[in-house]
Amino acid sequence: MPSISQKGQRMPASPIRKLVPFAEAAKARGTQVLHLNIGQPDIPTPQVALDAIRHIDLKVVEYSHSAGMESYRKGLAGYYRAHGIQVGPEQIIITNGGSEALLFGMMACFDPGDELIVPEPFYANYNSFALSAGITVVPVRSGIDTGFALPPIAEFKKLITPRTKGILICNPGNPTGYLYSRAELETLRDIVRDHDLFLFSDEVYREFCYDGAEHVSAMTLAGIERNVVLVDSVSKRYSMCGARVGAFVTRNAELLATVMKFAQARLSPPTFGQIASEAALRTPASYFEEVIAEYRQRRDTLVNGLNTIPGVVCPLPKGAFYCVAELPIDDADTFCQWLLESFAHNGHTVMMAPASGFYAEPGPGRKQVRLAYVLERHKLELAVECLRLALEQYPGVVRTELAHSVHGR
Amino acid sequence: MPSISQKGQRMPASPIRKLVPFAEAAKARGTQVLHLNIGQPDIPTPQVALDAIRHIDLKVVEYSHSAGMESYRKGLAGYYRAHGIQVGPEQIIITNGGSEALLFGMMACFDPGDELIVPEPFYANYNSFALSAGITVVPVRSGIDTGFALPPIAEFKKLITPRTKGILICNPGNPTGYLYSRAELETLRDIVRDHDLFLFSDEVYREFCYDGAEHVSAMTLAGIERNVVLVDSVSKRYSMCGARVGAFVTRNAELLATVMKFAQARLSPPTFGQIASEAALRTPASYFEEVIAEYRQRRDTLVNGLNTIPGVVCPLPKGAFYCVAELPIDDADTFCQWLLESFAHNGHTVMMAPASGFYAEPGPGRKQVRLAYVLERHKLELAVECLRLALEQYPGVVRTELAHSVHGR
Numbered sequence: 001m002p003s004i005s006q007k008g009q010r011m012p013a014s015p016i017r018k019l020v021p022f023a024e025a026a027k028a029r030g031t032q033v034l035h036l037n038i039g040q041p042d043i044p045t046p047q048v049a050l051d052a053i054r055h056i057d058l059k060v061v062e063y064s065h066s067a068g069m070e071s072y073r074k075g076l077a078g079y080y081r082a083h084g085i086q087v088g089p090e091q092i093i094i095t096n097g098g099s100e101a102l103l104f105g106m107m108a109c110f111d112p113g114d115e116l117i118v119p120e121p122f123y124a125n126y127n128s129f130a131l132s133a134g135i136t137v138v139p140v141r142s143g144i145d146t147g148f149a150l151p152p153i154a155e156f157k158k159l160i161t162p163r164t165k166g167i168l169i170c171n172p173g174n175p176t177g178y179l180y181s182r183a184e185l186e187t188l189r190d191i192v193r194d195h196d197l198f199l200f201s202d203e204v205y206r207e208f209c210y211d212g213a214e215h216v217s218a219m220t221l222a223g224i225e226r227n228v229v230l231v232d233s234v235s236k237r238y239s240m241c242g243a244r245v246g247a248f249v250t251r252n253a254e255l256l257a258t259v260m261k262f263a264q265a266r267l268s269p270p271t272f273g274q275i276a277s278e279a280a281l282r283t284p285a286s287y288f289e290e291v292i293a294e295y296r297q298r299r300d301t302l303v304n305g306l307n308t309i310p311g312v313v314c315p316l317p318k319g320a321f322y323c324v325a326e327l328p329i330d331d332a333d334t335f336c337q338w339l340l341e342s343f344a345h346n347g348h349t350v351m352m353a354p355a356s357g358f359y360a361e362p363g364p365g366r367k368q369v370r371l372a373y374v375l376e377r378h379k380l381e382l383a384v385e386c387l388r389l390a391l392e393q394y395p396g397v398v399r400t401e402l403a404h405s406v407h408g409r
Numbered sequence: 410m411p412s413i414s415q416k417g418q419r420m421p422a423s424p425i426r427k428l429v430p431f432a433e434a435a436k437a438r439g440t441q442v443l444h445l446n447i448g449q450p451d452i453p454t455p456q457v458a459l460d461a462i463r464h465i466d467l468k469v470v471e472y473s474h475s476a477g478m479e480s481y482r483k484g485l486a487g488y489y490r491a492h493g494i495q496v497g498p499e500q501i502i503i504t505n506g507g508s509e510a511l512l513f514g515m516m517a518c519f520d521p522g523d524e525l526i527v528p529e530p531f532y533a534n535y536n537s538f539a540l541s542a543g544i545t546v547v548p549v550r551s552g553i554d555t556g557f558a559l560p561p562i563a564e565f566k567k568l569i570t571p572r573t574k575g576i577l578i579c580n581p582g583n584p585t586g587y588l589y590s591r592a593e594l595e596t597l598r599d600i601v602r603d604h605d606l607f608l609f610s611d612e613v614y615r616e617f618c619y620d621g622a623e624h625v626s627a628m629t630l631a632g633i634e635r636n637v638v639l640v641d642s643v644s645k646r647y648s649m650c651g652a653r654v655g656a657f658v659t660r661n662a663e664l665l666a667t668v669m670k671f672a673q674a675r676l677s678p679p680t681f682g683q684i685a686s687e688a689a690l691r692t693p694a695s696y697f698e699e700v701i702a703e704y705r706q707r708r709d710t711l712v713n714g715l716n717t718i719p720g721v722v723c724p725l726p727k728g729a730f731y732c733v734a735e736l737p738i739d740d741a742d743t744f745c746q747w748l749l750e751s752f753a754h755n756g757h758t759v760m761m762a763p764a765s766g767f768y769a770e771p772g773p774g775r776k777q778v779r780l781a782y783v784l785e786r787h788k789l790e791l792a793v794e795c796l797r798l799a800l801e802q803y804p805g806v807v808r809t810e811l812a813h814s815v816h817g818r
Binding site: 001002004005006007008009011012013014017040041042043044045049050053054055056058059060061062063064066096097099100103107108109110111112114125128129132134165166196197198226227235239240241242243244252254255258259261262264265266267268269270271272273276 | 410411413414415416417418420421422423426449450451452453454458459462463464465467468469470471472473475505506508509512516517518519520521523534537538541543574575605606607635636648649650651652653661663664667668670671673674675676677678679680681682685
């Protein structure tokens with residue numbers, strides 16, 4: 001049998017999926033598993049998008065244009081303008097989710113061995129796309145003690161080498177929920193401009209900002225117009241993850257022409273998903289108001305609840321629908337598995353994503369977990385109660401200095 | 410501005426799309442363009458698939474399983490069994506079209522610098538996926554004089570080096586329409602077994618076989634079960650190119666596990682397309698009987714028509730819905746552009762794909778074009794008439810020896 005590739009061997013398995021067999025076993029035992037481990041929202045998809053699918057009037061489900069349906073790209077450019085991002089439809093290439101936009105962008109911008117600086121913890125699949133493109137992820141650490149703020153500019157500068165070709169941010173961030181301020185983005189802008197780097201900005205959680213905080217797009221940064229790549233997706237915005245519709249957006253014409261060659265090779269993005277996405281542009285503002293109010297309440301329920309548990313530290317995120325908590329434990333992978341294998345409270349347990357998979361090396365996230373607040377509030381309250389009890393029973397509990405100091409405030 | 414990647418610079422532009430601006434200009438002048446250049450069928454999508462979409466009953470359009478919906482994979486395994494291919498649902502990973510199956514397979518099997526032997530002319534995008542994965546396509550020439558039959562085994566053996574890791578075939582073939590016989594596939598099986606190679610078999614045109622010819626799947630070749638990768642798609646089978654649903658199928662468990670890591674990184678294939686594809690499995694046999702009868706008649710209309718034009722040679726394909734013709738001209742790229750820029754017959758002209766893009770190097774296909782017979786017969790008759798007149802007027806007409814010898818028979 002021929003051997004599989006080295007790339008295939010090095011490709012990381014999903015840090016979230018590896019616990020799935022234990023969750024299945026728990027369910028088989030009759031335990032209800034509260035899923036805080038994945039970013040699959042329970043919010044209904046807008047009716048206007050579902051209606052467009054139900055009233056579809058095609059005789060032949062044809063390929064769309066490789067860059068996406070023109071009518072959708074025009075509509076999407078209007079959406080961006082309404083959000084202060086000035087781009088035309090010709091600066092947008094519709095992709096199979098944000099995932100494909102990331103992969104195409106990395107393939108088009110970076111050669112094998114090129115270095116991409118990414119604030120960590122970061123979305124685990126950035127590692128996978130970088131590995132697919134043969135590029136090296138260079139993490140710059142953001143710490144839980146600063147609520148996962150952008151690391152100081154000096155930390156970036158230390159990491160820049162002749163092979164550094166780009167910086168990738170997620171704003172607001174998965175897994176931390178951190179929302180970059182304009183001042184932080186201007187700091188990034190200076191580094192990008194001074195070292196002539198690409199800046200990839202994954203803004204798929206744009207709508208989900210809380211407490212009146214403003215989202216600042218990297219596309220609005222003056223002076224680096226041809227350096228910035230916007231990665232976008234309808235998945236979270238319209239609770240429509242299965243549509244598989246994203247976008248690659250840039251004002252760099254040469255880069256657009258290059259990404260178009262990759263887009264042409266795979267023929268087209270999905271026609272049904274684009275029809276739903278175009279209709280979703282007509283989602284009423286009241287939908288977002290309700291959804292954001294709901295997520296904010298969920299965030300408060302979860303994060304405030306977590307911070308009442310002795311030894312637990314969880315910064316309050318300003319965006320997205322995730323948080324990263326540090327727990328008074330030896331090892332989060334072990335703890336998350338133990339929750340599924342050995343714990344139940346009134347027939348319930350909690351599934352979380354160990355944070356190790358969100359770091360370039362597993363060490364720094366060893367005591368951390370990512371929680372997605374994509375469940376109704378009463379379930380989040382139950383999850384917090386489960387965690388409080390679990391941390392009284394778990395054999396590997398360790399009191400950390402950080403936890404002591406924060407809870408001693 | 411940072412430079413784009415070398416990979417991005419080397420990525421080939423679509424050989425078909427580069428003529429699009431000339432077609433648009435022709436249309437703007439009022440000329441009707443007969444599109445024989447692309448494989449977008451005009452055949453209606455099965456009603457059962459469209460109905461499933463219209464009756465969709467989802468509240469949240471969720472991610473599916475990364476390997477695809479279990480119900481669809483079970484149904485698809487049943488389809489394969491009905492076609493003599495014994496696989497279970499766990500041996501199938503649903504992909505974003507056949508394109509993603511090819512890309513994932515190449516990433517998982519081959520390292521940069523590995524060599525993949527491909528009979529040429531071949532589907533142009535194989536070059537693009539190989540370039541994305543950093544692998545080297547090694548063409549083995551099939552000639553128009555043998556109707557694009559599999560080259561002799563000795564030709565393959567000459568090309569095998571220590572870096573040779575696989576062979577890729579398309580059966581029936583795009584662009585040639587050639588259908589491999591069982592004897593030819595067994596020849597390939599011997600090479601694959603003796604040199605321990607992967608055999609990628611792109612069988613997306615499986616249904617489209619004419620004159621009672623049988624399709625033999627590479628999955629039925631004994632002794633190389635763990636070497637074979639089946640690449641599949643619903644695009645052509647159900648005239649549903651825009652669904653973007655394909656499949657990666659293998660009995661090699663290690664390879665499946667590796668491809669799953671790539672599949673998890675991009676989260677899931679499209680939900681709507683999978684719902685349509687699962688419903689399409691219930692397409693009645695009468696649909697295929699009608700479609701295949703229609704394509705066979707179109708093939709006869711086009712190929713027989715072409716062979717009545719002095720100096721034109723076009724083998725009669727047994728499968729798919731393409732043919733490659735050699736024309737008595739200096740250069741097919743120039744001729745195809747001239748047809749759009751400088752020719753019209755009763756307000757019509759023809760758009761074809763120059764074959765240069767279907768060869769690893771443009772030379773050998775210089776006088777050849779690919780024609781897709783995805784238009785109604787009266788339009789194909791008109792297209793043949795246009796070509797006959799165009800070849801009387803085109804300034805670059807050259808009588809070739811091959812054409813003379815064939816037409817002298």
